[in-house]
Amino acid sequence: MTVSQAAAPPSFATGAATPEDILARIERLPLSSWQIRTRIIVGTATFFDAFDALAITYVLPAVVPAWKLTPGAISWLISAGFLGQLIGALIGGALAERIGRRPMIVAAVLWFGLFSLACGWAWSYESLLALRLLQGLGLGAEVPVAATYISELARAHGRGRFVLLFELVFPIGLVAVAVMGRWIVPVGWQYLFVIGGLPALFALFMMRHLPESPRWLASRGRLDEAAAAIAVIEKEVEAATGKPLPPAEAAPRTVITKHVGWMELFSPAYRRRTLVIWVAWFATYFANYGLTTWLPTIYRTVFRLSLEDALNYGLITQACGLVTSFACAMLIDRVGRRIWFATAFAGAAAALLTLWWMGPTSAERILVFAILTNLCISTLSLALYLYTAELYPTRVRALGTSTGTAWLRLASILGPQVFGNTVGSGGIGGAFLVFGLVVLGACVVVALFATETKSRVLEEISP
Secondary structure, three states, X not given: OEEEEOXXXXXXXXXXXXXXXXXXXXXXXXXXXXHHHHHHHHHHHXXXXXXXXXXXXXXXXXXXXXXXXOHHHHHHHXXXXXXHHHHHHHHHHHHHHHHOHHHHHHHHHHHHHHHHHHHOOOOOHHHHHHHXXXXXXXXXXXXXXXXXXXXXXXXXXXXXXXXXXXHOHHHHHHHHHHHHHHHHOOOOOHHHHHHHOHHHHHHHHHHHHOOOOHHHHHHOOXXXXXXXXXXXXHHHHHHHHOOOOOOOOOOOOEEEEOOOOHHHHHOOOOHHHHHHHHHHHHHHHHHHHHHHOOHHHHHHHOOOOOHHHHHHHHHHHHHHHHHHHHHHHHHHHHHOHHHHHHHHHHHHHHHHHHHHHHOOOOHHHHHHHHHHHHHHHHHHHHHHXXXXXXXXXXXXXXXXXXXXXXXXXXXXXHHHHHHHHHHHOOOOHHHHHHHHHHHHHHHHHHHHHOOOOOOOOHHHHOO
16 A cells, blocks of 8 residues: 655654655765765676676687587577576566665675676586576676665766766676686686676675665655664765765655555556666667677687687777766766667667678678777666666666666577577678667657656656
8 A cells, every 4th residue: 555745844853754854864965985985885796797797708709619509509608697687687676675675786696696606617508508597697686776776875966977987887897807808718718707706705795884775765664764774874974074964955755655566667657668768778788788799709700810809809899888888977967868868879770780781791890880889889788777767766666677677688688699590590791780770769769758867856757
């Protein structure tokens, strides 16, 4: 049963806390070293999530010739991890709404860290396939819940920059695995998975140092716990800034709910948002992982580059994406979500369709257009976590974000399959046409139907 409470001036100085009090206290918090430290703690987990998600890309050029894998077998090895991530995203989001953000993040990190270590001891194609599937459960659960958690700690002013500077750790993780893959895989591919397992040791540290999201506690009616959590944060922020906190202002009405339902994502208020964000997630990662996971292997097997050169090309592509990812973090609060997304989709579509039209006839030409595509797609991969968390109320924010990222995982399964089947039938160019058209379709949908959210309080965007 749902209970609505009208907006009112903050009253936390005396009397019992209300959801509006908790929100007002969050919105008055200045940026301090406490928030930065929290981003680092959660960001470390997200860094290794990205590292482990893409590790298979840099392992493949070594295991394909060693295990004599066919294009179909390669596609399934890539897709198995994403299938696990799809399941993990759905389960993780639902559990985060029931048990909280913090315990779900810790459980997910511990799970994928341990199974990453296990992947380092895989002895065959079948064993690596099974372990990647299990590892994916944790990978799929951690990132959307972590993004939800960080968004719920941020105030409206500067939220885009605050969240995206945290999300930058994901593309940094992708670059890190490319760098490590370049140097470690020639020595032994197993070591790459061992390095990815280190966050398992970090889970206990996270449990000790992270408070639960006060927004989530308040939305569940656990007001005493929410007040205690925000009091701890306020004390930390005051100690970090050396100044008393500014006075709080009246907050938007907040809803308390004890029961969370999937169908609210399709209620009249959120139906269009849900469909738009699903299209955006699917198109972004259909192109992103469909290309990223395959290109080092294509450079190696089709264009006969050395293992080192194939890995270097993958590293260059990922590193270039960091430039526009940082620009996105710094500028999206000025530009706005809708314009940025539509422009990035249009740029990626132009690069992919141009490569198809010219023909992917050399590794160097593919590299150039892969970089151009990644310059655009990398900003979408980053900013969609911010945007999705903004589109839903606290009571279903983790569920909405995780469901959106489930389409990411589905696209990440289908993208490599499309590319692999195309290569298996004797051609590469058709894949770039398919990816370009999918991205172009998302550009049209976002430009026409996306909701602008910049500089608005979360509870104002999604009552």
